[in-house]
Amino acid sequence: MLIPLVQGIRKFAMSAAQKPQIVFVLGAPGSGKGTICKNIVENYKFIHLSAGDLLREEQNTEGSEHGDMIKEYIKLGKIVPVEITCGLLKKAIEKSGASRFLVDGFPRNQNNLDGWEKVMSQCVDVKFVLFLDCSEEVCTERCLNRGAQGSGRTDDNLDSLKKRFNTYSNETMPIIKYYEGKGMVERVDSNRTLPEIFEDIKKIFTPFISQS
């Protein structure tokens, strides 16, 4: 599966006038990644790609060879192998043809990072990581509310949330630290109200857009 993925991206890279710019959006489950990305898209020229949404879509695609595996991984809060997730992201980036993307909820572990770098690093330009920093307590309450309001997500329950937080602490935090070490992390306290968060988002994205 990895070989056609690499070939496809090379073809894409050759035809692109400029490398697409990528901002990774990371944070705990329920930290507000999807909500904040929606706000960014309303105010700045970005395409929002949620890795979780792409996986849920794939899971529900009739005849998908990965559907059952994705379903199981999501319920257990485990990270799906990068070949699948990166393949879906690559396809969405190519299809869109846009120049700026918010990649929400990826890379989530070392396997994701290695796979992304192997396949995408030559063809896209990762500008920075937006890190939505939010306490487990606040995040849990938000996800449980989202479940109670009928999200339909199989992982908006206490049992799955415990597992998702474990995965986040053990596997995703080291990736955020890795980017921090490279001076690439913009941290926003997302325990606060949306207007407060959006003020900080403006301070990050307005200069970024005017400089790039």
Ligand SMILES: Nc1ncnc2c1ncn2[C@@H]1O[C@H](COP(=O)(O)OP(=O)(O)OP(=O)(O)O)[C@@H](O)[C@H]1O
């Ligand atoms: N700052 C906030 N204050 C109050 N509620 C919020 C805030 N940000 C997001 N929410 C709500 O919390 C829930 C989770 O938000 P969202 O879906 O954006 O998080 P997420 O990080 O994408 O979560 P996941 O990782 O589970 O996909 C949603 O119901 C959303 O409306």
Ligand SMILES: O=c1ccn([C@@H]2O[C@H](COP(=O)(O)O)[C@@H](O)[C@H]2O)c(=O)[nH]1
């Ligand atoms: O890169 C990714 C992104 C997500 N997953 C799986 O999906 C769920 C839900 O993701 P959300 O971002 O919360 O929508 C996540 O817990 C993982 O099981 C993944 O494997 N890889």
Ligand SMILES: [Mg+2]
């Ligand atoms: Mg989300």
